Amino acid sequence: MNEQSAFDATRQHGGTGGKIVVALERIAEAFRVLLWNEGKAAGLSPLQVQLLIFVLHHPEEEKRKVGRLAAEFNMTKPTVSDAVKALLAKELVEKIPDPVDQRSFSLALSPAGEALARRASHFSAEIQTPIEQLPEDEQANFLLHLLGIIRHLNHAGIITVQRMCFNCAHYRPGHDGQDHFCQLMNTPLQVSELRVDCPEHEVVG
Ligand code: SF4
Incomplete structure (x- = not known):
């Protein structure tokens, strides 16, 4: 492992790798800001916005269960469960019961949730623009x-x-x-x- 932190601004002139790491961190920050902005008007957290977008683009029911969503977003199940409860309360998603396991369910978007998810799924357009150039x-x-x-x-x-x-x-x-x-x-x-x-x-x- 490199002993020097990529975030030590006094050493950044020393290597390109560290500067790429700092640049990636700036871009990760941009993703966070864009997600916050996207969710603000609807009173949604970045994770709630990400869940709506994920459900919109992943039709497989197995991928829309809380456990799978937690793994997908590298979050704990209780964190994702709380986000799902908030989306259910806002009537943006609905529970689809698992016919085999009554304790289990997958998520489906309500019409309002789908409209929001379609709009929100363009949240990264400003990041895509310079890449496509x-x-x-x-x-x-x-x-x-x-x-x-x-x-x-x-x-x-x-x-x-x-x-x-x-x-x-x-x-x-x-x-x-x-x-x-x-x-x-x-x-x-x-x-x-x-x-x-x-x-x-x-x-x-
Ligand atoms: S190798 Fe796997 S991931 Fe890649 S296109 Fe084929 S099926 Fe998809």
Whole structure:
């Protein structure tokens, strides 16, 4: 581990890696601010906004249960449970009972919740704009490096649920580590086609 903190401003001229870490922290801060702004008008916390957006884009009932949502957002079950209670009280989500286990339920959006989630899911547009202005090959490189960081964080046990190609049972790298192949679709993947959140992702057994 590097002994020097990336946040020691007097040493930042020494290395590019530390500056990238500080820059990523600034961007994480921007995500927090944008989520707060998005939720403010509706009296929602950032986590409540994230839950609405997640439910909007993940139709699988298993992924909409409190336990799975807690793993998805690296939160405790009681924290997610409280956020869900607030969303239920605001009538933005509804409980769908599990036919097999009566104590269990998944979430569905109410019409008001869906309208809010659709609006809110554009909260990161200001972050996307400068990225989309980069040339295609730089975007692909950027994606590859970010996937590498996410894979490292996942291996280190810092972030849990990841549905990206690099930890999918269907993924095969090329011999030189440069090429990428999806066995499920039986097709090579360009870097720009590598997935960060793939519905067909399968955990390596
Ligand atoms: S199934 Fe999805 S995550 Fe898995 S290798 Fe294929 S594209 Fe990537």
